[in-house]
Amino acid sequence: MSKPATLFNRVALIGVGLIGSSIARAVRAQGAATSIVATARSAATRRRVAELGLADQVVESNAAAVEGADLVIVSIPVGACAAVAAEIGPHLAPGAIVSDVGSVKGAVVRDMAPHLPKGVHFVPAHPVAGTEYSGPDAGFAELFVNRWCILTPPAGTDPQAVDRLAAFWRLLGANVDSMTPDHHDLVLAVTSHLPHLIAYTIVGTADELEAVTRSEVLKFSAGGFRDFTRIAASDPTMWRDVFLANKDAVLEMLGRFNEDVAALTKAIRRGDGDALFEHFTRTRAIRKGIVDIGQDSPAPDFGRPHPDLPHEPLPKPYGSED
Ligand code: NAP
Numbered sequence: 001m002s003k004p005a006t007l008f009n010r011v012a013l014i015g016v017g018l019i020g021s022s023i024a025r026a027v028r029a030q031g032a033a034t035s036i037v038a039t040a041r042s043a044a045t046r047r048r049v050a051e052l053g054l055a056d057q058v059v060e061s062n063a064a065a066v067e068g069a070d071l072v073i074v075s076i077p078v079g080a081c082a083a084v085a086a087e088i089g090p091h092l093a094p095g096a097i098v099s100d101v102g103s104v105k106g107a108v109v110r111d112m113a114p115h116l117p118k119g120v121h122f123v124p125a126h127p128v129a130g131t132e133y134s135g136p137d138a139g140f141a142e143l144f145v146n147r148w149c150i151l152t153p154p155a156g157t158d159p160q161a162v163d164r165l166a167a168f169w170r171l172l173g174a175n176v177d178s179m180t181p182d183h184h185d186l187v188l189a190v191t192s193h194l195p196h197l198i199a200y201t202i203v204g205t206a207d208e209l210e211a212v213t214r215s216e217v218l219k220f221s222a223g224g225f226r227d228f229t230r231i232a233a234s235d236p237t238m239w240r241d242v243f244l245a246n247k248d249a250v251l252e253m254l255g256r257f258n259e260d261v262a263a264l265t266k267a268i269r270r271g272d273g274d275a276l277f278e279h280f281t282r283t284r285a286i287r288k289g290i291v292d293i294g295q296d297s298p299a300p301d302f303g304r305p306h307p308d309l310p311h312e313p314l315p316k317p318y319g320s321e322d
Contacts, residue, residue, distance in 0.1 A: 007168050008033040012069035014062050014084060016040045016049045018130060019101045020075035021139030024054040026172040029141040039065040040136075041076070048136050063091040071097050071168070074112075078102040079241035082111035089115040097121045097161050103188065103238070105152040105181035107245035113154060121161035126150045126184065127174060128192070132233040145173030146294060152181040182249075189249035193242055194257060197250070199231035200239070227302075 011033040013020045020038070027033050038055035039062055040046050050058045059065050066072050066088045074084055081100060092098065098120055102108040105124055116122050129147035131138065149169040153162045166176040179187070206217045206225060217225065243250060267275035290296050297303045 006031055006034055007164065007171060008071040010034065010069045010071075011036050012065040012072045013038040013055065014040075014065055014072065014074045014088070015076035016045060016054060016136045017075065017134050018138040019127065019143075020073070021049070021052070021054055021136040022141065022143040023073060023075065023101075023139075023172070024049075025139055025141035026144060028054075030171050032168055032171045033071070037065050037069065045136060052136060054136060062087045066091050066093075066096070068093055069096055071165075072099070074098070074100040074102075077238050077241045078104050078108050078111075078245045079237075081108050082115070085112035085115035089117055092117060092120045094119040095121070097123055097165055099123050099125045099165055101125060101127055102245075103192065103242050104245040105150075105184040109152065109154055109181045121158050122154065123157060123162055123165045124152045124154075124181065125165065125169065126152070126188070127169065128188075129174070130234075132230050132235075134235045134238075142173065144169070147174055149174040149176050150184055151176060151178045152184050153178065154181075185246050185249045186252070189246055189253045193246055193250050194253045196231055196234060196239055197243070197254070198257075199228040202228050203232035 011027055013024055013036060016024065016038050017040075020040075024036055024038060027036055035057070036055040037057040037059060038046075038049050039059050040049060043060075046058050046060065049055060062084055070093065072088065072092065074081060076084060081102060085098075088098075098112075098116055099122075100108055100112065102124070103126060105126060109122075109124055112124075113122055127144050127147060127149040129143050131143075151162060151166060151169075162178070166178075169176050202225070206212075207214065209217070221229065264276070264279065266272070267279075291298045
């Protein structure tokens with residue numbers, strides 16, 4: 001099958017961590033751009049990006065990266081987006097598309113838009129895909145395959161620019177949807193931000209117990225705890241910024257969550273097995289729905305490989321003859 005046409009001439013990647021480096025790898029794999037220019041905040045990351053060969057050119061400043069680029073993607077913590085937009089604004093090429101990958105959209109639009117000149121198309125995006133790892137080594141080209149990328153173009157954005165960015169994400173394997181920044185932030189507050197807060201909380205709670213030792217928590221973690229630890233291992237800077245930037249939606253969802261915890265607490269205290277059973281039956285159906293639409297593997301235990309049984313001979317049954 002022939003490769004699809006190159007969508008962009010020069011893609012500038014500002015920030016080359018998990019997401020930026022996955023974009024770089026996928027752009028290369030799919031031939032989505034003629035060339036990639038990349039930059040990162042630290043010299044150490046820039047050096048690593050060059051070593052990994054993730055870009056055609058690695059430059060030292062954000063301003064230099066965007067010169068002549070027809071697509072600029074900012075893949076840095078959301079709290080840093082305002083300063084970067086102010087820095088790149090005067091250097092953007094007319095007609096360029098500027099996008100980001102931030103996990104919060106309202107704050108990013110508010111912070112970046114005022115710094116972008118007329119004639120530049122601002123199409124914010126959020127690829128809803130990730131892992132708990134960070135940095136340029138953590139990325140992989142297939143990260144976005146069959147995941148959703150949500151575009152939140154401000155009212156009045158040129159539809160051709162939106163279509164072009166949508167085509168870019170589709171080429172990287174993603175499904176594309178559009179919504180307003182506020183709606184995005186509400187949806188993600190419940191599907192991503194609250195689950196991370198719960199994971200950070202429960203892992204912290206277990207760590208601070210006195211009657212149960214830390215080594216016991218680790219040793220018996222397969223009972224459920226370890227699945228929270230994956231999420232709670234996510235990057236502290238990124239997640240600090242998410243909660244600061246999506247404060248209102250997270251507080252709204254947290255209020256509802258606390259009410260539901262109170263209801264389950266009451267059911268346990270009163271021995272109301274029917275209420276617990278009904279609740280758990282409903283939640284099990286949600287897991288099935290996620291698997292049914294292909295957003296997770298149906299393999300039990302998240303498809304973890306299981307070790308073989310030990311090979312020592314079984315003890316002889318009691319009373320058997322030699
Ligand atoms: P990451 O692996 O930690 O990489 C972050 C990148 O941003 C690095 O290149 C880092 O440069 C740079 N950076 C950090 N602070 C900066 C600052 N103050 N100014 C300029 N650059 C800075 O993070 P990531 O997981 O790729 O996340 C990047 C963005 O993607 C975030 O906005 C996040 O909300 C969003 N996102 C993340 C996920 C996920 O699962 N991780 C999923 C979807 C969207 P140095 O290496 O030089 O410090």
